[in-house]
Amino acid sequence: xxxxxxxxxxxxxxxxxxxxxxxxxxxxxxxxxxxxxxxxxxxxxxxxxxxxxxxxxxxxxxxxxxxxxxxxxxxxxxxxxxxxxxxxxxxxx
Numbered sequence: 001x002x003x004x005x006x007x008x009x010x011x012x013x014x015x016x017x018x019x020x021x022x023x024x025x026x027x028x029x030x031x032x033x034x035x036x037x038x039x040x041x042x043x044x045x046x047x048x049x050x051x052x053x054x055x056x057x058x059x060x061x062x063x064x065x066x067x068x069x070x071x072x073x074x075x076x077x078x079x080x081x082x083x084x085x086x087x088x089x090x091x092x093x
Contacts, residue, residue: 001051002032010035013043 004010009032016023016036027034027048036044047055071077078086 001047001055002030004032004035009033010037010042012036013038016046 008026009030011023011034013036016034023034023046027046031048031051033051034046035042036046068077
C-alpha cells in the first residue's frame with residue numbers, strides 16, 4: 001500500500017459525503033487510502049479493494065509465520081532434510 005499524502009488523503013466527513021464518487025476514483029487511481037475525519041479526529045479509512053485484499057494476505061502470512069516460530073520454539077519442528085524426505089516420499093506415491 002502506498003503511503004498517505006497528508007495534503008491529499010485526509011478529508012472531513014462532510015467533504016467526503018459531498019464528493020464520494022470523486023474520492024472513490026482518487027482511491028482507485030492512486031492506490032492510497034483516504035482517512036475520513038469527524039470533528040478533527042480520524043474515524044475511518046477507505047481503501048481500494050485490491051489493496052485491502054493484499055493487506056489481508058500479508059496479515060495472514062505474518063500470523064502463519066508467528067505460529068510456525070512458536071511451534072519451532074516449542075520443539076515441534078522437523079529438520080529441513082526430514083521435511084524434504086517426507087515431501088519426496090509423498091510425491092512418489
